[in-house]
Amino acid sequence: MSDRKPGVPVSPYDEDELRELLEETDYDTELGMELARDAQRLVAGELSEEVFHDRYHEAIVDEFGVDERPLETIAAAFEAEHTDPTGFFERLESGEHSRRDVMKVGGAAAGALAIGAWGTAEQARQDGQSMASGDNPNQDGTRWGMVIDLDRCDGCLGCVKACREENHWERGANWMYVMRYEDDSRSSGEDYLVRPCMHCSNAPCEKVCPVTARHTRDDGLVLTDYDICIGCRYCQVACPYGVNYFQWGEPAVPQEELDPNHTHDGRDRWVDSRPPKGTMGKCTMCPTRQDGLLGEDKVGTVACMDMCDEMGMRAIHFGDLNDPDSRPNRYLRQRREQETGRRPGHDTTADDFMQTSTKEQDISTFRLLEHMGTEPNVIYVGNQPGPNAEQVDGPVSYEAQGSVDRRKDVLDDGADADQRPWVYAEGGDDE
Amino acid sequence: MSTEVSRADLLRPLHTTTKQYWLLFVAALVVTLVFVYAYSLQLRHGLIVTGLADWGSGGGVTWGIYVGGFVWWVGIAHGGIILSAAVRLFKMERYTPVARLAELLTIGALSMAGLFIVIHLGRPDRVVTSIIAAYPETVHTSPLVWDVTVITLYFVLTGTYLLLTLRHDIHQLRGQLPDRLDPVYTLLTVGYTESEDRVSQRLVWWLALGIIILAPLLLHGGVIPWLFALLPSMPGWYGAVQGPQFLTIALTSAIGSVLVLALAFRKAYGWEHIITDDVFRGLGLWLGLFAMLFLWLQLQQVITGVFAAPIDVDQATAAKLNDPIYWVAIFGVILALAYLAAQALQPHVFSLYGTVAAGILVVTATLIEKTFFVVEGLMYPSFGLYASVPGEYTPSWVELSAVAGSLAMVVIFFLIVAKVIPVVELHAIEGEVES
Numbered sequence A: 001m002s003d004r005k006p007g008v009p010v011s012p013y014d015e016d017e018l019r020e021l022l023e024e025t026d027y028d029t030e031l032g033m034e035l036a037r038d039a040q041r042l043v044a045g046e047l048s049e050e051v052f053h054d055r056y057h058e059a060i061v062d063e064f065g066v067d068e069r070p071l072e073t074i075a076a077a078f079e080a081e082h083t084d085p086t087g088f089f090e091r092l093e094s095g096e097h098s099r100r101d102v103m104k105v106g107g108a109a110a111g112a113l114a115i116g117a118w119g120t121a122e123q124a125r126q127d128g129q130s131m132a133s134g135d136n137p138n139q140d141g142t143r144w145g146m147v148i149d150l151d152r153c154d155g156c157l158g159c160v161k162a163c164r165e166e167n168h169w170e171r172g173a174n175w176m177y178v179m180r181y182e183d184d185s186r187s188s189g190e191d192y193l194v195r196p197c198m199h200c201s202n203a204p205c206e207k208v209c210p211v212t213a214r215h216t217r218d219d220g221l222v223l224t225d226y227d228i229c230i231g232c233r234y235c236q237v238a239c240p241y242g243v244n245y246f247q248w249g250e251p252a253v254p255q256e257e258l259d260p261n262h263t264h265d266g267r268d269r270w271v272d273s274r275p276p277k278g279t280m281g282k283c284t285m286c287p288t289r290q291d292g293l294l295g296e297d298k299v300g301t302v303a304c305m306d307m308c309d310e311m312g313m314r315a316i317h318f319g320d321l322n323d324p325d326s327r328p329n330r331y332l333r334q335r336r337e338q339e340t341g342r343r344p345g346h347d348t349t350a351d352d353f354m355q356t357s358t359k360e361q362d363i364s365t366f367r368l369l370e371h372m373g374t375e376p377n378v379i380y381v382g383n384q385p386g387p388n389a390e391q392v393d394g395p396v397s398y399e400a401q402g403s404v405d406r407r408k409d410v411l412d413d414g415a416d417a418d419q420r421p422w423v424y425a426e427g428g429d430d431e
Numbered sequence B: 001m002s003t004e005v006s007r008a009d010l011l012r013p014l015h016t017t018t019k020q021y022w023l024l025f026v027a028a029l030v031v032t033l034v035f036v037y038a039y040s041l042q043l044r045h046g047l048i049v050t051g052l053a054d055w056g057s058g059g060g061v062t063w064g065i066y067v068g069g070f071v072w073w074v075g076i077a078h079g080g081i082i083l084s085a086a087v088r089l090f091k092m093e094r095y096t097p098v099a100r101l102a103e104l105l106t107i108g109a110l111s112m113a114g115l116f117i118v119i120h121l122g123r124p125d126r127v128v129t130s131i132i133a134a135y136p137e138t139v140h141t142s143p144l145v146w147d148v149t150v151i152t153l154y155f156v157l158t159g160t161y162l163l164l165t166l167r168h169d170i171h172q173l174r175g176q177l178p179d180r181l182d183p184v185y186t187l188l189t190v191g192y193t194e195s196e197d198r199v200s201q202r203l204v205w206w207l208a209l210g211i212i213i214l215a216p217l218l219l220h221g222g223v224i225p226w227l228f229a230l231l232p233s234m235p236g237w238y239g240a241v242q243g244p245q246f247l248t249i250a251l252t253s254a255i256g257s258v259l260v261l262a263l264a265f266r267k268a269y270g271w272e273h274i275i276t277d278d279v280f281r282g283l284g285l286w287l288g289l290f291a292m293l294f295l296w297l298q299l300q301q302v303i304t305g306v307f308a309a310p311i312d313v314d315q316a317t318a319a320k321l322n323d324p325i326y327w328v329a330i331f332g333v334i335l336a337l338a339y340l341a342a343q344a345l346q347p348h349v350f351s352l353y354g355t356v357a358a359g360i361l362v363v364t365a366t367l368i369e370k371t372f373f374v375v376e377g378l379m380y381p382s383f384g385l386y387a388s389v390p391g392e393y394t395p396s397w398v399e400l401s402a403v404a405g406s407l408a409m410v411v412i413f414f415l416i417v418a419k420v421i422p423v424v425e426l427h428a429i430e431g432e433v434e435s
């Protein structure tokens, strides 16, 4: 594990990269992208073959100069990809089409495959039923979660900053927290733990909440209803991971400055952005994004992941863990293939990874404090911190990213100010 | 002694008011007002005025002396009612003179426990609406809701209990009670007939039985410790021993408080013949017994925590043992126990003030131990990877003023109640109801 970062290639499951790929060919990029998306819908049964054919036949013939219904070839190959993990291109080739044809539509075909692989969350959700292979009991509905590849993290804290800019939490209320640590039992000096809320399937924080303010949505997101929370902080005490951050004073960013589309989720409950005074906040996994309130293109994304991708690190992979084609599940399969040379079944999901009995041949995956029975929905790839691991300073400070590491320092200033109320009369403010 | 003289003795607090009374009243009022001011600051600015902070990366603890104070007052309250129920159930007539004091203490202490829950909250304005709305669901899962439920139940039980025994006394003494409070007495004795005594005596007995069975098992040996003991996230809290441990704290702190109250009333009203040395001697013995149990259960935790404990438990225990605050609490109890044990073996060692001092020592030690338990538990979580773990906590003056304020309010409560009703039962000086 010492030759870490360089050995790990960039994930192919990114729309931008796909676009680049298509742009490198001589063919029309937009057409390729469109085609790829619709191919996915065709397979999902949302689009009839007739419509698909009418929509693209002409354009394809013009563009690629092939008159042999390459669309159906792509679609068939794509469909087969879902039932048989044999190589996609081999399947294309084995048909009645010549290698030449295949190569000609290669750009579009790659697009179709990659888009399918990338599987936007919106599609994943809509396609939930038709995609799920019926024999896996876990695969009913959406279950948002993350795969975080710790080997790819370099501690830049970009995710922390992005989350703060998106959610406006107080300095030090690090909904996303990244810690570098050292562990006696290992020699390598650069280990990171990226710690959002785990959105546990069996969340102790929810269990203890005396008012059901802390609750789990149908899609697995564990949220606080800011309109109900009484600020008892029992959730914070019961959560073994320490991901909750209370709103001790008046928020620095006033209510009027928050985007109303970014406070109430699709059920119209106030669960997103920083909490109001006296209630509990934590990483939300961006429910207003998932509900499409911030635009369709943000569905299936979270701010921290976007930033991580932007920085070129691609350590965070958010998506529907129940969907074999979601970004996190795809990423895990690809990662294993890289590491072991063996290709996992095409519908292997995060759950299968965690259950596999041949761990030593696999990549190192773990869930944090799994023995506590919380069933966390964040799956890590990389080293697991041992019981004697200790946090050390990372390469980038929290101050440099607009936050602060130890929140108590900020709070104590506020507490002092409040304990000397005449300071307040002069217009002092907390944080 | 003549019944009439004793009755006059009993009613002395209602008819005489000394300068010391007013001094104490004003002092308590001032402390209460300081707390009211402090709390108004907290309402305005939020809990940022406390010394609390987020645990984990935040470097603080999120529950502090408010929760410690809550647990402490609940302990006193529950111990108080257990004491009074034991008097009725097991006919421990020796303690009848302090039974009503214990009941009143339960009412006062339960109110303070409720107060501490409310001031602990970030949004106290919602406490009723939010809790009631979610009750059908949360009662299955949230230990905090169990606490609220059981405390409410106990408030009602104790109130009924107190009222039933009070009605008889007020009826009997009506002629000698201050006239200006007539409306209060009319209200308290509404619908009273002498034939009710027999029924209410039965009822009181059953209530006492219920309390004796429920209180230890469900209350301070149950839902209160479960608030902590059920959470594996904090190894300092987790585990089955907390039930009995909390119960010993409830009993010791309640007996300690009753000792203080009994001495205060005895001194103030010259009640040497009503609350006799015998009462103190006996209560001292019980206090010693429960203090011993308290220490024994502490020992259980320390031994399991150091011998071959899992890493997180081991760390939590080591930290506890290295903290002087812990030893202050433990030695406080050891000292009290040593004195009380000597007194049990050598009756001539007995001294009134010594016994009450032992009581105060134990009550203080249990407040320290309970707050320490809450805070230290949060300082050593299972997941201790954060550099800012263990967190730090020093209660702010706002928080400390709440502890002082709650004490002051209980003092005021007793000062007022003593002017309205006889705080010692008529039975204590006249025996059972003549039929």
Ligand code: SF4
Binding pocket: A197, A198, A199, A200, A203, A204, A205, A206, A222, A238, A239, A240, A241, A242, A243, A244, A282, A374
């Ligand atoms: S990580 Fe903590 S706050 Fe998040 S769901 Fe799990 S228990 Fe709750």
Ligand code: SF4
Binding pocket: A205, A208, A209, A210, A211, A212, A213, A214, A224, A228, A229, A230, A231, A232, A233, A234, A235, A236, A279, A280
């Ligand atoms: S702080 Fe709010 S969300 Fe957390 S347990 Fe209390 S009421 Fe529930």
Ligand code: SF4
Binding pocket: A162, A163, A164, A166, A167, A175, A176, A196, A197, A282, A283, A284, A285, A286, A302, A303, A304, A305
């Ligand atoms: S998922 Fe959303 S709320 Fe959670 S850390 Fe990432 S950006 Fe922040």
